[in-house]
Amino acid sequence: MPARPRVAALALAVGVVLADSSIVVLALPEIYRELDTSVAGVTWVLISFNLVMALAAVPAALLARRVGPGRAAAVGLAVFAGAGLACGLADELSTLIAARCVQALGGALAVTAALELLPATVGSEQRAATVWAAAGATGAALGPALGGLLTELVSWQSIFLLQVPVALVAAVPILAVAKHEAATGVIEPELRETGRPHLWANLALAMVSAAIAAALFLLVLLLIEGWRLSPIEAALVVTVMPLAAILGSKLADLVADARSRAAAGAILVSGGLAGLAFLPKATIALTIPPQILVGLGLALVLSALTETALGGRAPQAIHGGWTISSRHAGVVIGLLILTPIFTAEINQQRHDAIDAGTAVILDSPINPLLKLDLAERVSQQLETEKGKVPIIDPAFEPKPSDPVERAEVEQLQGELQDQLDRGATHAFSTSFLLAALLGLIALFPIALSRRVDL
């Protein structure tokens, strides 16, 4: 079989699986509403996939080497597609989470087997690592925007249902390899093990991945739940990150030293996250500069650390498995640390915002009867929005017909909305700062990565 379709198929397989780590981020608010769960509960749709990927990546790589990477990749993609179908049909959170776990098992097998297949297809291990890392980074970066578009245009279920044909298309060229393996009996490639897993590069990957996952997850929640953007609008906003990541990969080409690229990338990711923590206003434009820093940073740091972790080591599938494991473990750690913190912050800020909003209403010059009626409507609106960042507009409808009263009410609505928006934005500050700290902590293993190259 010609090499090019097979490279494309393998890159597609890696891209679609690693996109799955982040593709549901923009669909989470929709899933959260439709399946009637909590913010903490819905994060398990993300956590479960990443946790199983983290645990299964290395055993999957070992299995791929044992049964043959072609067969492993084909089976992995079939399992991934089947579980994707189950995710798309799930009508309960527990079913969705269970299907996500199975999806991750199939995904881990496909991704690590792909790395084992790539060197023979592209001609060198180094080139294979580049294609593999680039496909994974592209998938992870594009995932949220694609997920947002699908959620808005079709439904959150369509994200998973669309993965079925994509995974099957990727599996077709790989089947030829699987058939060849079955026919020739070539199962385990010649063993040429060099080096233990690169501890420091993998540790740094985990920390940086935690910070990046937090950046995506928190920003999406801020945009959709805090600022009430639609998934498609939020998808457009967070597209800044993958666009900046493309620029970042060009920048990476200019610098030879992987450790410097990794350090600069970690600093940029942290700087961007700190920027998001200190947003002066609840305005989309102000999220763009921090996103540019995060996007540039993630392109620099992920490729540099993956290169360092794989460089000169064999078998590639096993070491690739370690990088996958580290990245997804980082995502899980980031979500587990930050979810309870921002959930508590959102609740506190919501409480403060309601009090502040009531104070704004009570201190306003509008007619007292209208004022208390508004306070009542706002209170009832908050009842229906229990546990979420409140949407206040319906409480102000219908507006008074008297032009003077109408103007006063509109001004009051603006003030109240400003209080709520700023409260919602501020609710994410601590979590963004902690995520920035995770990115900075990654500088320690990055600094040690040359001196103690295990």
Next chain:
Amino acid sequence: MSGEGRLSGRLLIVGAVVASLLLVGAYLAAGGSSYEPKKVQDPCQPRPWSNPQTLGQIANQFTISALDGAACQLGVSREELAQALATPEARERFTKSHGIDDEKLAKAIRAGLVRAVDDAEEAGALSPLLAGPLRQTLQQIPLDQAIEIINNAQDFLGNAESFLGPAQDIIEQFLP
């Protein structure tokens, strides 16, 4: 693989540090860390009336004073009490969470209404001849009626004026 080496690694790191510091510095300078939710005021502190002229303005201040007085008695904020009085469900949640019964709530709201009359009298918005009977009436009213007065102070004050106003005119004729 990445890295042709046309740019020094050190320069890249310095650039990353500078870009990060510039962004964070600019956001902090623009007030990025200054957010404080609007503070709720202590309801026990006197809140001077701002020279109300119309019945609507008087009713507005009256409502605020009544909420302040009742909230002060209950040891909660004026805002929390206003939310609690919005619906029967909110009221039930409020009394449960603070461990207070209807009698205690009624007493506090009556005290709030009396404080509102005091404040109105002090501000010259209510004549002493009207304020006295109003105080006496308010100290006796049941809970639902007390809440209704807070919710609709304008009607209450308007009615008080029309019932007691003529009597006041007569009394004032006999005063020096």
